[in-house]
Amino acid sequence: MSVFTTVLARDLRLALRQSADSLTVIAFFAIATVLFPFGIGPEANILARIAPGVVWVTALLAALLSLDRIFTVDFEDGTLDQLILSGAPLPVVVLAKVTAHWLTTGVPLIIMSPVLAVTLHLPAEGYVPLMLALLLGTPTVSLVGAVGAALVLGTRRGGVLLSLLVLPLYIPVLIFGTAVIEGAITGVPVTPLILAGFAILALTLCPWAASAALRQAAE
Amino acid sequence: MVRLMVEKTFTAQTFSGANLSCRRGGRLVFAGLHFAVPPGGALILRGHNGSGKTTLLRLMAGLTPSSAGHLAWDGQAIDDPDAHAARLRFVTHLDAVKPALTVAENLSFWMSLWAGKTNESALQKSLQAFDLKRFETFPARLLSAGQRHRLALSRLLVAPAPLWLLDEPGNALDDASLAALARAIADHRASGGQVVIASHGSAFVDDGMTLDVGAFTPTTAAHWSEEE
Numbered sequence: 001m002s003v004f005t006t007v008l009a010r011d012l013r014l015a016l017r018q019s020a021d022s023l024t025v026i027a028f029f030a031i032a033t034v035l036f037p038f039g040i041g042p043e044a045n046i047l048a049r050i051a052p053g054v055v056w057v058t059a060l061l062a063a064l065l066s067l068d069r070i071f072t073v074d075f076e077d078g079t080l081d082q083l084i085l086s087g088a089p090l091p092v093v094v095l096a097k098v099t100a101h102w103l104t105t106g107v108p109l110i111i112m113s114p115v116l117a118v119t120l121h122l123p124a125e126g127y128v129p130l131m132l133a134l135l136l137g138t139p140t141v142s143l144v145g146a147v148g149a150a151l152v153l154g155t156r157r158g159g160v161l162l163s164l165l166v167l168p169l170y171i172p173v174l175i176f177g178t179a180v181i182e183g184a185i186t187g188v189p190v191t192p193l194i195l196a197g198f199a200i201l202a203l204t205l206c207p208w209a210a211s212a213a214l215r216q217a218a219e
Numbered sequence: 220m221v222r223l224m225v226e227k228t229f230t231a232q233t234f235s236g237a238n239l240s241c242r243r244g245g246r247l248v249f250a251g252l253h254f255a256v257p258p259g260g261a262l263i264l265r266g267h268n269g270s271g272k273t274t275l276l277r278l279m280a281g282l283t284p285s286s287a288g289h290l291a292w293d294g295q296a297i298d299d300p301d302a303h304a305a306r307l308r309f310v311t312h313l314d315a316v317k318p319a320l321t322v323a324e325n326l327s328f329w330m331s332l333w334a335g336k337t338n339e340s341a342l343q344k345s346l347q348a349f350d351l352k353r354f355e356t357f358p359a360r361l362l363s364a365g366q367r368h369r370l371a372l373s374r375l376l377v378a379p380a381p382l383w384l385l386d387e388p389g390n391a392l393d394d395a396s397l398a399a400l401a402r403a404i405a406d407h408r409a410s411g412g413q414v415v416i417a418s419h420g421s422a423f424v425d426d427g428m429t430l431d432v433g434a435f436t437p438t439t440a441a442h443w444s445e446e447e
Binding site (some may be wrong): 002003007010013017018038076077078079081082083084085086087088089090141161218 | 277280281282283284301302304305306307309311312313314316317319320321325328329331332333335
């Protein structure tokens with residue numbers, strides 16, 4: 001097996017055995033989204049107007065909750081030292097771990113999103129763009145988040161620092177992610193390909209940046 | 220307990236370091252340190268707590284950069300950390316054991332990462348070497364501290380690498396496991412591998428060279444760096 005599949009298989013198996021971690025993220029996504037109809041009231045037009053933004057923001061916050069899991073446990077139990085010393089290219093190891101993170105948090109968020117969009121009265125033509133935007137946007141969320149997670153390793157209260165570091169970087173994804181959904185609803189389509197562009201850019205930069213940060217953390 | 224067969228002879232190459240210094244948090248941990256470990260050789264690192272044994276091992280592994288001096292493999296300065304990493308195994312005081320995976324899964328992960336594939340017979344031999352066969356299907360969270368450490372040590376055997384760096388490998392081990400470790404080290408050296416051991420207690424070898432890291436520790440305030 002290649003390095004990528006070995007690390008991916010191990011992380012997926014760990015996520016499956018400790019499925020409470022992933023379920024917490026999904027539960028947070030559901031509860032945080034459902035709070036909005038309660039807070040704003042049951043007026044369908046207002047909810048429909050804010051639905052794309054609410055789903056995206058809560059999805060980003062839910063993903064943020066899970067980011068420190070990518071490296072923190074490995075850092076604390078000594079696995080990270082061994083991974084750096086595996087002789088395998090570290091960016092490949094990082095990419096495998098990010099892929100596992102996306103599969104265990106990003107994908108469940110995508111699957112959950114239409115159900116939550118119902119509570120926000122999202123118009124029917126918005127559902128497919130919603131899932132498409134999340135599908136193309138969440139890989140960037142995981143990749144950029146991995147760099148932040150690697151940078152805050154070993155710091156006290158890294159979680160708070162991580163959100164300060166990473167959330168501003170999510171703004172472009174948020175803007176175009178919601179624009180894709182709103183475009184479909186208002187009939188002025190916005191191409192989702194720009195989200196794919198962000199993902200490709202993140203894919204070419206983030207594994208290397210995160211690797212450099214991990215080596216720094218292991219010093 | 221089954222004795223591991225000596226299967227692979229490593230190409231004879233010396234691992235050495237010249238004039239090594241290391242600075243941590245602005246403090247010079249050690250300076251002007253030299254060592255050389257020939258094939259089949261053993262180097263025992265001694266020194267009081269905080270003298271820099273672990274730092275030196277992490278430096279030897281390429282995890283921590285040296286502030287002066289260089290490491291060499293077969294006389295060539297080591298400049299590719301990944302190539303160097305591929306020829307060493309490092310047992311730290313952290314066991315890198317995943318509690319949610321079984322003992323066998325923990326081992327086979329590292330085996331496929333290092334060797335590119337899993338080999339059932341090599342896996343069984345590694346388990347037997349440290350008497351972990353009985354716990355093969357147990358989740359690692361059920362292991363005691365000593366058993367977890369034995370699992371970390373059995374990683375040394377799943378895929379051959381010439382250089383072993385062992386940080387206090389005798390911690391939490393019972394007498395039988397200490398003997399198993401001494402045997403594994405002897406077998407490794409017999410096949411041409413070299414080993415560096417930081418230890419307060421048993422040295423596991425009776426013919427190794429000893430390096431007192433503490434002797435290279437500067438003690439005066441002059442060694443505190445002002446620029447950091």
